[in-house]
Amino acid sequence: MRAVVIREPGGPEVLTVAERPSPELFPGAIRVAVRYAGVNRADLLQRAGLYPAPEGVVPDIPGLEYAGAVAACGPGATRFAVGDRVYGIVAGGAYAEEIVVHEREAAPIPRSLGDLDAAAVPEAFVTAYDALVVRGRLAPGEKLLVHAVGSGVGTAAAQIGRALGCFVVGTSRTADKLERARTLGLDAPVLAEDGHFAERVRAATGGAGVDVVLELVGGSYLAESVAAAASRARIVVVGLTGGARSDLDLRTVLQKRLEIIGTVLRGRPIEEKIELARLLWRNLGPWLERGTVRPVVDRVFGLAEAAAAHAFVAANESFGKVVLRLGD
Amino acid sequence: MRAVVIREPGGPEVLTVAERPSPELFPGAIRVAVRYAGVNRADLLQRAGLYPAPEGVVPDIPGLEYAGAVAACGPGATRFAVGDRVYGIVAGGAYAEEIVVHEREAAPIPRSLGDLDAAAVPEAFVTAYDALVVRGRLAPGEKLLVHAVGSGVGTAAAQIGRALGCFVVGTSRTADKLERARTLGLDAPVLAEDGHFAERVRAATGGAGVDVVLELVGGSYLAESVAAAASRARIVVVGLTGGARSDLDLRTVLQKRLEIIGTVLRGRPIEEKIELARLLWRNLGPWLERGTVRPVVDRVFGLAEAAAAHAFVAANESFGKVVLRLGD
Numbered sequence: 177m178r179a180v181v182i183r184e185p186g187g188p189e190v191l192t193v194a195e196r197p198s199p200e201l202f203p204g205a206i207r208v209a210v211r212y213a214g215v216n217r218a219d220l221l222q223r224a225g226l227y228p229a230p231e232g233v234v235p236d237i238p239g240l241e242y243a244g245a246v247a248a249c250g251p252g253a254t255r256f257a258v259g260d261r262v263y264g265i266v267a268g269g270a271y272a273e274e275i276v277v278h279e280r281e282a283a284p285i286p287r288s289l290g291d292l293d294a295a296a297v298p299e300a301f302v303t304a305y306d307a308l309v310v311r312g313r314l315a316p317g318e319k320l321l322v323h324a325v326g327s328g329v330g331t332a333a334a335q336i337g338r339a340l341g342c343f344v345v346g347t348s349r350t351a352d353k354l355e356r357a358r359t360l361g362l363d364a365p366v367l368a369e370d371g372h373f374a375e376r377v378r379a380a381t382g383g384a385g386v387d388v389v390l391e392l393v394g395g396s397y398l399a400e401s402v403a404a405a406a407s408r409a410r411i412v413v414v415g416l417t418g419g420a421r422s423d424l425d426l427r428t429v430l431q432k433r434l435e436i437i438g439t440v441l442r443g444r445p446i447e448e449k450i451e452l453a454r455l456l457w458r459n460l461g462p463w464l465e466r467g468t469v470r471p472v473v474d475r476v477f478g479l480a481e482a483a484a485a486h487a488f489v490a491a492n493e494s495f496g497k498v499v500l501r502l503g504d
Numbered sequence: 505m506r507a508v509v510i511r512e513p514g515g516p517e518v519l520t521v522a523e524r525p526s527p528e529l530f531p532g533a534i535r536v537a538v539r540y541a542g543v544n545r546a547d548l549l550q551r552a553g554l555y556p557a558p559e560g561v562v563p564d565i566p567g568l569e570y571a572g573a574v575a576a577c578g579p580g581a582t583r584f585a586v587g588d589r590v591y592g593i594v595a596g597g598a599y600a601e602e603i604v605v606h607e608r609e610a611a612p613i614p615r616s617l618g619d620l621d622a623a624a625v626p627e628a629f630v631t632a633y634d635a636l637v638v639r640g641r642l643a644p645g646e647k648l649l650v651h652a653v654g655s656g657v658g659t660a661a662a663q664i665g666r667a668l669g670c671f672v673v674g675t676s677r678t679a680d681k682l683e684r685a686r687t688l689g690l691d692a693p694v695l696a697e698d699g700h701f702a703e704r705v706r707a708a709t710g711g712a713g714v715d716v717v718l719e720l721v722g723g724s725y726l727a728e729s730v731a732a733a734a735s736r737a738r739i740v741v742v743g744l745t746g747g748a749r750s751d752l753d754l755r756t757v758l759q760k761r762l763e764i765i766g767t768v769l770r771g772r773p774i775e776e777k778i779e780l781a782r783l784l785w786r787n788l789g790p791w792l793e794r795g796t797v798r799p800v801v802d803r804v805f806g807l808a809e810a811a812a813a814h815a816f817v818a819a820n821e822s823f824g825k826v827v828l829r830l831g832d
Contacts, residue, residue, distance in 0.1 A: 394754045413758055420755040426722045426741055427748040429766035436764040438757035 179272035180482040180500070182236045185225025188483035188490070196237070199269070199276040201250035206279045208262055210244040211503035212295030212476075213270040214328070215485050217417070218442065222268070223486065229268040230443040239270025240442065243285060243294035244503065253279045261285040264453055265298045267442050271482060273502050280450045283457035286465040296328070296471035296497035301460050302452050303441055304333035307390055307412040309340075310455070311437050314410075316341040318387035321377055321404060323397060325362060326353030328472070328497040329414065333390045334360045335469040345380050347373050356495050360472070371396055371418075374403035385409065395419030398436075402428050410435045472496025507600035508810040508828070510564045513553025516811035516818070524565070527597070527604040529578035534607045536590055538572040539831035540623030540804075541598040542656070543813050545745065546770065550596070551814060557596040558771040567598025568770065571613060571622035572831065581607045589613040592781055593626045595770050599810060601830050608778045611785035614793040624799035624825035628656035629788050630780050631769055632664050635718055635740040638783070639765050642738075644669040646715035649705055649732060651725060653690060654681030656800070656825040657742065661718045662688045663797040673708050675701050684823050688800070699724055699746075702731035713737065723747030726764075730756050738763045800824025 177198050183190045201207055219238040221227035229235045243263040246256045256262060262282040269275055285294045308314040320337040324330045325346030337344040338361030347368040348354045354365035364380035366373050378385050385406035391398060395418030401411050402425065411434060429436070441452065463469045474494040477485035478501050489498050509522045529535055547566040549555035557563045571591040574584045584590060590610040597603055613622045636642040648665040652658045653674030665672040666689030675696040676682045682693035692708035694701050706713050713734035719726060723746030729739050730753065739762060757764065769780065791797045802822040805813035806829050817826050 398752075398754065413754055416754055416758065420753055422752045422754050424726075424750045424752045425748055426726065426744055426750050426766065429764070430741055430744065430768050432766065433768060434766045436757070438754065438760065438762050440758050440761060 177273040178479060179237045180239075180479065182223050182238065185223070188223070188486040190223065191482040191486065193480055196272065198274045199234075201248060201276055203251045204253050204278050204280070205250040205276050206246050206253050206256055206262070206282060207248040207274055207276050208242060208244040208282070209247040209503065210242045210270060210273055210275055211291040211501070212243050213239045213500045213502055214241040214295050214299055215489055215498040215500055216240050216299055216328070217415070217489065220486055220490055233268040235268070237269045237272050239266070239268065239272065239500075241265050241295065241298040242270040242275055243291045247274065249279070255279040256282070256284075261291065261294070263294045263298055264456065265302060265441060265449065271500060271502070278446065278450070281446070281453050283453045283461065286461055288465050288467065292473060292476060292499060293471045295499050296473045297460070297464065298456060299441070300328035300332040300471065300497060301336070301469070302456055303329050303414055304336050304390065305455055305460060306441070306452065307414050307439055308333060308336055308388060309459075311439050312388040312390075312410040312412045314340060314342060314388045319343045319345065319381050319384065319406065321386040321389045321401070322346045323390060324348065324392040324415070324417070325357045326350065326495045327392060329390070329392060331357065331360055331472040331496045332469070334362050337361070339463055339468045343381065345377050345386060353495055372400060374400045377404040381406075388412065390414065393418035395422055398422040398424065402434065405432055405434055407432050408434070410437060412437045412439060414439055473499055475499075476501055505601040506807060507565045508567075508807065510551050510566065513551070516551070516814040518551060519810040519814065521808055524600065526602045527562070529576060529604055531579045532581050532606050532608070533578040533604050534574050534581050534584055534590070534610060535576040535602055535604050536570060536572040536610070537575040537831065538570045538598060538601055538603055539619040539829070540571050541567045541828045541830055542569040542623050542627055543817055543826040543828055544568050544627050544656070545743070545817065548814055548818060561596040563596075565597045565600050567594070567596060567600065567828075569593050569623065569626040570598040570603055571619045575602065577607070583607040584610065584612075589619065589622070591622045591626055592784065593630060593769060593777065599828060599830070606774065606778070609774070609781050611781045611789065614789055616793050616795065620804060620827060621799045621801060623827050624656065624801045625788070625792065626784060627769070628660040628799065628825060629664070629797070630784055631657050631742055632661035632718065633783055633788055634769070634780065635742050635767055636661060636664055636716060637787075639767050640716040640718075640738040640740045642668060642670060642716045647671045647709050647712065647734065648673065649714040649717045649729070650674045651718060652676065652720040652743070652745070653685045654678065654823045655720060657718070657720060659685065659688055659800040659824045660797070662690050665689070667791055667796050671709065673705050673714060681823055700728060702728045705732040709734075716740065718742065721746035723750055726750040726752065730762060733760055733762055735760050736762070738765060740765045740767060742767055801827055803827075804829055
């Protein structure tokens with residue numbers, strides 16, 4: 177099979193197409209012919225040598241999500257038949273024409289979703305759903321703040337908030353992205369070009385503040401998120417593009433009785449990965465089927481254009497997801 | 505009735521005994537003849553003008569917990585009879601011979617508990633139980649880290665951890681307090697005289713780290729608590745004697761998928777205060793009745809000695825609770 181491999185840690189140019197042996201099937205596993213793989217910021221970090229794959233995962237093929245069709249079933253794997261369309265999250269290796277996963281880590285692709293759109297779903301929607309609903313306990317009618325609302329996770333989170341009947345406030349550093357996010361159900365766009373947004377978020381919520389924050393930026397944003405939070409709010413930290421160090425005012429955390437919740441999907445043990453696949457299938461599947469939420473694909477790159485895809489994501493100009501085409 | 509009042513914001517000497525009118529009964533309320541009131545660090549802050557009473561609460565009489573007997577029942581109050589022994593948490597006003605509370609905010613004192621011991625229970629045990637079990641979801645067999653294990657809340661938390669079958673690690677800046685805490689079921693004492701403890705806590709747990717931290721210190725302790733935490737740990741922040749600002753490494757918070765949970769009992773709305781009284785009655789009552797957990801009283805002061813009681817708490821020499829005697 178062909179795969180995009182990291183020749184050595186470095187810039188986008190270290191990504192090369194190479195021939196690799198197909199990964200081995202094992203009991204309970206399926207081999208998937210990958211048609212599309214989503215490109216994630218974490219892939220860029222891995223390429224630069226800053227985010228190595230967990231133990232037991234192919235170290236030099238990036239790719240955390242895939243959509244494709246079952247090509248073969250291992251011993252005891254009975255959940256899918258050859259040809260079934262499946263998608264899911266993996267800890268690496270999805271920039272390849274074939275990938276092997278346990279059948280319970282894969283989910284069926286809803287009929288209404290093409291393979292390209294499907295590849296834009298798993299990381300963005302499972303990250304957002306797990307963060308907002310499972311960890312953040314977002315409830316109907318609550319007020320939600322989504323940072324980087326033009327990102328893959330941001331566009332998913334805004335739609336999940338709308339689907340639950342929440343009031344959705346979104347921040348972006350770009351006015352154009354905020355405008356586009358309105359079509360996804362954003363109730364209140366807040367421009368955060370200078371990194372300050374707490375006052376405008378409070379104003380947008382009638383002074384009350386927000387009940388759940390999807391914190392994708394970290395760093396100095398966290399203090400502003402704390403200031404924008406309502407009493408008993410949950411701040412779920414899933415990304416740190418703004419830096420890892422944060423000066424926190426614990427007095428406000430106590431007085432507002434806030435929860436700051438860190439989370440990451442990668443590197444979870446198999447039982448939790450299966451739980452994530454179940455979210456994708458049982459909770460998000462029906463919404464995707466009905467069109468209540470929909471993936472946002474900005475651009476598609478071919479197998480030989482992985483370097484360009486990484487450069488495009490790094491430029492921070494994209495709205496929604498960037499996808500790599502692996503099949504014909 | 506007589507009460508200890510704050511003449512003006514200041515040191516212990518501003519506390520004076522004064523004659524005040526009895527608080528008014530209202531529908532559903534009971535009047536309690538207070539026999540003992542626990543002294544809390546928050547009372548010292550309130551006295552200094554740094555922690556004003558919430559709106560609707562007597563501003564110049566401190567006191568957040570009481571034990572006594574029902575002296576009168578308001579219209580529609582049917583839960584207790586005159587003479588019943590009750591105790592509970594209030595938002596202020598407990599340094600007084602009489603206090604009026606809604607009957608559902610009070611809990612019956614277990615028969616095995618004298619009035620003096622009872623007054624040492626509500627704040628310490630409800631704070632610890634709410635923080636560890638309700639907010640922190642402490643489960644049997646987990647590893648628990650209790651800071652300031654010689655404090656009122658610390659001694660309660662260590663016992664609750666032991667009662668749940670947890671492995672209890674405790675820190676103190678004083679070797680003597682650690683030695684005394686052993687009798688309460690502390691499995692691993694860790695001296696934290698220099699504010700560093702993470703390495704020793706990890707060593708005490710076989711390298712695994714702890715699942716729940718009761719953070720009573722805040723400030724620079726938080727970073728050490730994050731370092732001492734196991735994957736998916738909950739750090740519940742209930743006190744900030746070490747300062748309110750904390751430099752947090754969010755990368756570790758994400759990678760370990762930690763939760764940092766701020767909480768405070770005071771100023772909660774009535775439905776939540778009733779929930780706390782229910783914890784005291786339904787969850788802690790049977791443990792107290794059987795002696796599974798027991799309050800630790802260090803010293804009792806008379807009504808006229810409130811200033812000395814505050815000075816004693818401020819000196820940080822006490823082990824367990826300091827109590828004020830109000831009845832004869």
